Every structure is written in structure tokens, then in C-alpha cells.
Amino acid sequence: MTATRADGPFDVVLLGEILVEFFCEGPLGGETPVRLGFSGDTLNAAAAAAAAGARTAVLTAVADDALGDALVARVAELGVHTSLIRRGPGSNGAYLLHGDVTGEREFTYWRRGSIASRLDEPDVERWADALRGAGALVVSGIGSALSDGSRRAVLAAARTAAGAGAAVLYDPNFRARLTTTERARAALAEIAPHCALVTPSCPADARALFGTEDPARAATAVRALGARAAAVTSGAERVLVADAGGVVGLPVPHVADPVDATGAGDVLAGTTAARLALGDPLRAAVALGVGAASLSLAGRGGTGHVPPLAASRAAAPAVPEG
Known part of the structure; x- marks a missing residue:
């Protein structure tokens, strides 16, 4: 297949699904107000990459409907390029986020068979030049969990990008609703050898995977699978880099005064x-990520507060020798 030209080159490409978010605060009922937004790990991470100074695109x-138009407009509003987005018939993945006065949150998803869950290797082939x-x-x-085709697309993209010298970052983001531990x-085992960095959370990802x-054992396990480095997050405690x-x-x-931890790992x-x-050493890059992630807690949702680069630099912890 002949690759389609994009308006690249891009510093960072992200592959995954962007979700439509319906948020309601208060008791669910026939006249409960609902706010429309867009979220998901791919969008949250893309917004952060753009804010950190990278020319960023989502694949x-x-x-191809009015809701999709609004989604693409939001991507562009966050400073992320939209030229690798394929439009077509189907439905976007969505979820309802219900928050009550106690701060508890419940998620109801509609994403089975969504258009982004049907990504496959031809989508990677189409934008192979952008990945390289x-x-x-x-x-x-x-x-990787959305469908067999999406898993093939993730692995093909990692192989293509890594083969051309790109740093591949894989966030395991284990979700029991989507997949099994096996x-x-x-x-993870099939993609780790192509990765410059894997970023599991502890205890959730570490326990499941x-x-x-x-965290130290999780980091060791990641590197044993072939990844060059691991950054294991542990909530508000620390990030272990191996x-x-x-x-x-x-x-x-x-x-x-944290507002919402949603998407901090994506940031x-x-x-x-x-x-x-952009050429930073690995540990310095992770430290800047830690600073940005901590600042992101000031906003609601994964893109509620995307900190500018200068603020992330100021918040980033010093990198110890070791």
C-alpha cells in the first residue's frame, strides 16, 4: 500500500482512541444536565506532548458526523495536528462520567465496535512515513485491548517507528473491563522489545501484569521483557526510573489543592x-513528565489543565545521580 502524505514531520505521534465524554454531576435522572467533552488516554497524552513543545499528531x-467534527476541532484546539485522523462511517467511542457530592465517580462506556476500535495494520501502512x-x-x-485489529495496529506502529529510530513509549493502562490479565x-511481552520506555502504574498495572x-520488581520485570527502561508510577509517592x-x-x-487525578499518567x-x-536524556524527560503530571491535577479531566512547558520545568523534581 502506498503511504499517504501527512503535513509532518512530527516529533510525536500517538495511536489510539479519542472518546466522547458525557459528564453529569448530581443524581442521574430525566433532566440531569450533561456536559459534553472529549477525553481518553490518547488525547490526554497528545495535549501534554504538544504543551511540552513537540509537534504532535494523533493517528x-x-x-464522519457532527460529533466527530466537534471532536476533531477539540484536538486542533489543544495544539495537536489532525492530518493522521481517518474519517468515516461509524460511531465514536463514548462514556458517561457520573460524579456525586462525595467525590465518587462512575464510568459507563460505549466503545464496542467504535470506529477507532477498528484500527488495523492498513491504518499504520497508510501513515508509515509519518511514523518513520x-x-x-x-x-x-x-x-492493544480494544480489538484484535487495534492490537495489530499498535504492534505494527511500534515496529515501524522503532525500526526508524523513534523512541516508543508504552503505557500498559490495564483495564479489566477491556481485557484479561493474560x-x-x-x-506487553510482544511490544516491550520495541520500547524505549514502559510506564506501568503501581499497584494497579504491576499487580495485574x-x-x-x-515498584522495583515491576521495573525489573519490564526490563526483562526487553524494554530499554521503565518508569513505575506510585500515585503521589514517587516515580521509580530503571x-x-x-x-x-x-x-x-x-x-x-488537587481537583482531579484523571489522566495524570497520560500527561x-x-x-x-x-x-x-526533542533530545532530552531519559531521566530528565521523565522528571519533566512528573512535574507536568502533578500540575495537571489542578484541572478536571485529562485535559482540564494542561500545564505550559515553563511551569512543568519549574515543578519537575531534580534528577538524582545513580
Whole structure:
């Protein structure tokens, strides 16, 4: 298949699904007000990568309807290029986020058979030149779990980008609603050898994928699968970075008045990928990602507050020697 030209080259390409978000606060009922938005790990990470100074694009599929038009407009509003988005018939994945006065949140998803879940290797072939020209690629376990075709697309994109020298970042993002531990482990094992960095969370990802709640053991397991480095997040505690030079712990900056932790891991991934693509050393890139992720807690939703690069630099922890 002949590759289609994009308006690249791009520093960072992200492959995955962007979701329509319906948010309601208060009791569900016939006249409950609902706010429309757009979210998902791919969009959250893309917005962060763009804010970190990278020329960023998302490789996805979006329904060719009015809701899809609004979704694409939001992508562009966040400073992310839309030329790798395939438009066509179908429906966009969506979810209802219901928050009550106690702060509890419930998610109801509609994404089975969505247009982005039907991404496959031909989509990767179509934009192969953009992937080969990128400095970094961000993919996730959510993309791998959406369908067999989407899993093939994630792996093909990683092979294509890594083969051309790009830094591939994989966020396992294990979701029991989407996949099993066995399938998630298999997806990680097949993509890890192509990855410059894998960013599991602990305890959630670490427990499901490696059977441990120890960040150091999770990092060791990631590298044993063939990834060049791991950055294991542990909520507000620290981020453990393991690479060929050893292991260091990066403290997470204190957030005085956090609003919402949704998408903080995505912000870390997107920011880190951007800085890797722009030439920062791995540990410095992760530290900047930690700073950006902590600042993102000031907004509601994954793109409620996308910190500018200068603010992320100021918040980034110092990188210890090790």
C-alpha cells in the first residue's frame, strides 16, 4: 500500500482512541444536565506532548458526523495536528462520567465496535512515513485491548517507528473491563522489545501484569521483557526510573489543592515522549513528565489543565545521580 502524505514531520505521534465524554454531576435522572467533552488516554497524552513543545499528531479514526467534527476541532484546539485522523462511517467511542457530592465517580462506556476500535495494520501502512519520521511514538494497553485489529495496529506502529529510530513509549493502562490479565501480559511481552520506555502504574498495572505491588520488581520485570527502561508510577509517592544506568526515584511534587487525578499518567507519558523526541536524556524527560503530571491535577479531566512547558520545568523534581 502506498503511504499517504501527512503535513509532518512530527516529533510525536500517538495511536489510539479519542472518546466522547458525557459528564453529569448530581443524581442521574430525566433532566440531569450533561456536559459534553472529549477525553481518553490518547488525547490526554497528545495535549501534554504538544504543551511540552513537540509537534504532535494523533493517528486514529473518527466518525464522519457532527460529533466527530466537534471532536476533531477539540484536538486542533489543544495544539495537536489532525492530518493522521481517518474519517468515516461509524460511531465514536463514548462514556458517561457520573460524579456525586462525595467525590465518587462512575464510568459507563460505549466503545464496542467504535470506529477507532477498528484500527488495523492498513491504518499504520497508510501513515508509515509519518511514523518513520517521528521522534517518538506513544501507544498504550488500552489501544492493544480494544480489538484484535487495534492490537495489530499498535504492534505494527511500534515496529515501524522503532525500526526508524523513534523512541516508543508504552503505557500498559490495564483495564479489566477491556481485557484479561493474560491478554494484557501477552500484549506487553510482544511490544516491550520495541520500547524505549514502559510506564506501568503501581499497584494497579504491576499487580495485574507482574503479580507484584513492589515498584522495583515491576521495573525489573519490564526490563526483562526487553524494554530499554521503565518508569513505575506510585500515585503521589514517587516515580521509580530503571534504565541501563541503574535505578533512581523521582519524588512527586506536592499538590496543595488537587481537583482531579484523571489522566495524570497520560500527561506524564505525553510529556516524557515529547522531551525524548526533542533530545532530552531519559531521566530528565521523565522528571519533566512528573512535574507536568502533578500540575495537571489542578484541572478536571485529562485535559482540564494542561500545564505550559515553563511551569512543568519549574515543578519537575531534580534528577538524582545513580
